[in-house]
Amino acid sequence: MNCLISAGPTREWIDPVRFISNPSSGKMGYALAQVAHNLGMDVTLVSGPVSIEPPSGVKTISVETALEMKDAMLEFSETADLIIMCAAVCDHRPQKKCDHKVAKENIPETLLLQKNPDILKILGSQKKPGQILVGFAAETHDVLASAKKKLIKKNLDWIVVNDVSNHEIGFMSDTNEVIVLGASDEVERISLADKSIIAKKILHVVYPQWQIKAP
Ligand code: PMT
Numbered sequence: 001m002n003c004l005i006s007a008g009p010t011r012e013w014i015d016p017v018r019f020i021s022n023p024s025s026g027k028m029g030y031a032l033a034q035v036a037h038n039l040g041m042d043v044t045l046v047s048g049p050v051s052i053e054p055p056s057g058v059k060t061i062s063v064e065t066a067l068e069m070k071d072a073m074l075e076f077s078e079t080a081d082l083i084i085m086c087a088a089v090c091d092h093r094p095q096k097k098c099d100h101k102v103a104k105e106n107i108p109e110t111l112l113l114q115k116n117p118d119i120l121k122i123l124g125s126q127k128k129p130g131q132i133l134v135g136f137a138a139e140t141h142d143v144l145a146s147a148k149k150k151l152i153k154k155n156l157d158w159i160v161v162n163d164v165s166n167h168e169i170g171f172m173s174d175t176n177e178v179i180v181l182g183a184s185d186e187v188e189r190i191s192l193a194d195k196s197i198i199a200k201k202i203l204h205v206v207y208p209q210w211q212i213k214a215p
Contacts, residue, residue: 003041004080005033006073006119008048010066012093014111015102022088023171026050028136029086031199033058039203039210041082046072048087066090066116073119077126082207084134085120086160088171092116124155134158134206140165147181157183158206168192180205 007029011019026047033045034055043058046069054060061076063069066089077083092113120135127133135156137147140163147161161179164170169177169192176198180188182205190201203210 001041001082002080003033003036003043003082003084004046004073004076005029005036005043005084006046006048006069006087006089007033008050009088010048010069010090010116011064012066012090012116013097014094015098015100017101020090020092020094022090024048024050024088025172026052027172027174027195028176028199029084030055031195032084032086032202033060035196035199035203036082044076044080046076046087066093066119070117070119070122073123077123077131080131082132082134083123084136084202084206085123086136088138089119090116118154120156121154127155132157132206134160134202137161138164138170144179144181147179151181151183160202178202 008026009022009024011021013019030052033043037043037055037057045058045060047060047062049064061072063072093116095112095114124133133156135154137150137159139146139161143161143163147159151159159181162170162176169175174194175192176195177192178190178198188205190198
């Protein structure tokens with residue numbers, strides 16, 4: 001059973017000393033990778049820059065930008081049975097990256113951006129028969145409706161929704177609370193717990209063939 005997981009943020013460089021990013025710590029994706037490995041899956045983790053230890057026994061590929069993450073995810077998706085896209089990919093990157101540090105007085109007041117590819121949508125458009133594709137949704141309002149739209153638009157089997165307007169869960173915290181929505185309208189609520197427990201319960205929902213004993 002090959003499992004491919006993405007985690008962490010991406011960094012979109014403006015110049016060699018400045019970038020656009022987000023607060024993802026990698027904790028949720030790393031917990032999923034560790035649990036999947038402990039369950040006997042062959043796990044590849046594609047990770048943006050984080051400061052936590054890589055999960056033991058997991059092949060970890062480090063990337064920085066959304067474009068690098070896209071290349072790695074597409075490469076390893078070829079042989080993946082289960083793909084979980086937990087990374088917080090920056091939706092945009094600067095139109096131009098400067099090779100040298102831009103002096104403070106020369107920084108324009110407006111930064112021109114261009115869209116990054118939607119990695120999950122690409123994975124959904126080329127899903128292999130039998131492959132299970134799971135996305136995450138970081139929402140602050142109309143949480144379920146927004147997540148449902150993403151599930152359909154990106155051709156997912158499951159989407160894991162976290163309400164990131166609650167600072168006790170989601171980005172950076174050790175805990176999370178999620179709702180897992182299925183393409184056939186299944187709704188599983190997983191209440192507040194450590195991210196390792198949440199990870200076990202998510203895997204149990206999206207791949208019930210694994211008999212998981214959550215503590
Ligand atoms: O890392 P932690 O600090 O533990 O925090 C965990 C988390 C909050 C980052 C995680 O639980 C989470 O919600 N991850 C998804 C964050 C996100 O980017 O959500 P979104 O609703 O913007 O994107 C929807 C889905 O599309 C996600 O699976 C995302 O990986 C994917 N996406 C988004 C943009 C893009 N250009 N390419 C993508 O593949």
